[in-house]
Amino acid sequence: LAKTTQPISMDSYEGQEVNITCSHNNIATNDYITWYQQFPSQGPRFIIQGYKTKVTNEVASLFIPADRKSSTLSLPRVSLSDTAVYYCLVVYTNAGKSTFGDGTTLTVKP
Amino acid sequence: DAGVIQSPRHEVTEMGQEVTLRCKPISGHDYLFWYRQTMMRGLELLIYFNNNVPIDDSGMPEDRFSAKMPNASFSTLKIQPSEPRDSAVYFCASSPTSFTNTGELFFGEGSRLTVL
Numbered sequence: 025l026a027k028t029t030q031p032i033s034m035d036s037y038e039g040q041e042v043n044i045t046c047s048h049n050n051i052a053t054n055d056y057i058t059w060y061q062q063f064p065s066q067g068p069r070f071i072i073q074g075y076k077t078k079v080t081n082e083v084a085s086l087f088i089p090a091d092r093k094s095s096t097l098s099l100p101r102v103s104l105s106d107t108a109v110y111y112c113l114v115v116y117t118n119a120g121k122s123t124f125g126d127g128t129t130l131t132v133k134p
Numbered sequence: 135d136a137g138v139i140q141s142p143r144h145e146v147t148e149m150g151q152e153v154t155l156r157c158k159p160i161s162g163h164d165y166l167f168w169y170r171q172t173m174m175r176g177l178e179l180l181i182y183f184n185n186n187v188p189i190d191d192s193g194m195p196e197d198r199f200s201a202k203m204p205n206a207s208f209s210t211l212k213i214q215p216s217e218p219r220d221s222a223v224y225f226c227a228s229s230p231t232s233f234t235n236t237g238e239l240f241f242g243e244g245s246r247l248t249v250l
Contacts, residue, residue: 066241
């Protein structure tokens with residue numbers, strides 16, 4: 025399976041929009057992209073999932089360009105409580121496999 | 135709903151000892167997954183079950199690792215004998231549908247294993 029690549033860390037300030045990009049060059053037609061959030065001493069928690077174009081829910085948006093080789097998680101107006109590690113997970117549907125990225129540590133500063 | 139319940143939350147043992155980690159999935163979820171998380175290797179899928187049947191165990195590192203799901207509400211991950219390199223956080227997750235369709239997994243809080 026292709027490696028899923030994310031930036032190791034990002035810093036932001038309260039109230040700003042944060043965009044975290046994940047690269048998945050070998051994604052196939054039926055494969056999905058999912059994002060998770062993880063706080064210390066907790067399990068990952070589902071944020072959003074997408075297949076193409078744009079998906080939005082109450083906490084985030086997910087942008088997937090036409091070639092689907094990357095995806096961007098967008099967190100609007102972050103707060104201190106959004107400080108966490110964010111993981112991109114690509115689900116390879118036909119192979120019945122999935123690959124987590126190495127995670128992006130987001131630090132939100134006051 | 136209580137969510138996915140794992141026990142123990144912390145386990146410290148000595149090399150060579152047997153370790154058993156336990157998981158109770160969310161009621162009604164047909165899929166159960168065991169993941170391992172380390173700084174070096176990140177989140178790795180070890181094995182997953184569908185309706186109590188192991189579907190893919192290709193992530194199980196070696197024969198010292200075994201997993202069972204005797205019924206829909208209970209699963210164990212056993213390491214025998216344990217080694218220091220097995221030290222990690224082990225997560226159990228469950229899903230109501232095939233994760234290859236939805237990708238949404240519900241994780242427990244993990245079991246932190248330290249092998250001395």
